Amino acid sequence: MATITEQISQLVQAHFHQQPNRIAQLPPSGSNRTYYRVYLPHQTVIATYNNNVRENETFVRFSAHFKQLQLPVPAVWAMNEEHTIYLQEDLGDTSLLHVLESQGFTPEVFSWFQQSLTMLARLQILGHRQFPYDACLTAKEFGKQAIMSDLLYFKYYFLDTLQTPYDKQALMDDFEALSTYLTKTEHRYFLFRDFQSRNIFIHNGTTFAIDFQGGMKGALQYDVASLLWQARANLSEQWKQDLLTHYMDEVDKLLPHPLNRTVFVGQYNGYVLIRLLQVLGAYGFRGLFERKAHFLASIPLALQNLQYFMQDRQVGIITPELDRLLRLMTDAPIMQRFYIPKADENTPLRVEINSFSYREGIPADTTGNGGGFVFDMRGILNPGRINAYKHLSGLDKPVQDFLEQETQMNVFLNSVWDVIDITIQEYMRRGFEHLQINFGCTGGQHRSVYAAEQTARHLRNKYRLKVQLTHTNRANWVTLPVTEEKK
Known part of the structure; x- marks a missing residue:
């Protein structure tokens, strides 16, 4: 094939x-x-x-x-x-999130957010005309059942993992009341479902929307809440208020009658809460169940965002058990549980990562600590047995693509990172200075090299650690002669 x-x-x-x-x-x-x-x-x-x-x-x-x-x-x-x-x-690589993170909270970035919300209003309202809702992936409408589904997603994949006692029936009653309240919204048009700055691209001076296949009919407020309350964007309260006003101004241009802004904002706050809880459920599923480090690292940001929301937002409905649990979740003990330490100039820990060939033996630890982790990569299908990859290494894109697409490498590495992250965090807490991590395969050229490179990237990105990366068998790699490589 x-x-x-x-x-x-x-x-x-x-x-x-x-x-x-x-x-x-x-x-x-x-x-x-x-x-x-x-x-x-x-x-x-x-x-x-x-x-x-x-x-x-x-x-x-x-x-x-x-x-x-x-x-x-x-x-x-x-x-x-x-x-x-x-x-x-191809819309390029410049997302709104990329612009925000590279330029900061500048007037130019604010104008891009304004343009994105103008685009959103047009896509929602103009795009609603004769929209093929029969092709929606799940429900055709983000109604009570869909809202309940998001709340249960949060319950099962995040709240229940905290193992905190709560009144299950009281919580379900609160979910029922909240979902009923939010379905009674006047303006229902196309709803993107995941309208965030990473799904908005800037190309040739114009904003474009991507990743809308999960869309359905629903309340206008949901997508605005998704953009303005995205945890990673971390917009200021003033920006959120000003951008919400801009969006309502744009919507008024497209509707036959102006919005009742008091009602609209009240329900907007409810959809902000729904979105924050849905995101926590997604981070819990991707991070706690699928063990993807990026999503685990996002949980503290999401909890912090929920904490900001709880301080001064009124949803317009009383949900006592849900409110109690949200206050508990945003207290220090729970938030500390998901805290990920970041290295700085005073962090002593240095991580030594090696790829090696079992023919040559496991690299020695010269620090006197007696060695560290050793992971055997020989259970992963060997690209070196395939002629097209024999003279390449784990540094080359074709080999990387093969390992990612045709083997269990990603599953293997996620399991490895689950193990070493425990040690990394404990070593950082205790002020230890050195940890050795070794990846071995038959020739020390393909699988072990890829695993070492990706693990170094993981530790730098997640913990900002100093990593010394060495491919110990590089001098013995089977490579094409220079004259052949140039052909």
């Missing part, structure tokens, strides 16, 4: 009648979709691989609807016969 990149190449050639110069996998996102940038002689294209056929079909259909109305979403150009790969317009 053809690899994913080979299938992408076939689809590109069939549609564009050109051979790709290169196909590069993009960094993973929070979804199960895998993105690739395809380099053609005169343009680039984004290829998306996803084995969820229905999700792909929904995205393509929604995109076609928005494009027909000349609304700013990426064009989809082709899909393979299996509906597992589609090609779409």
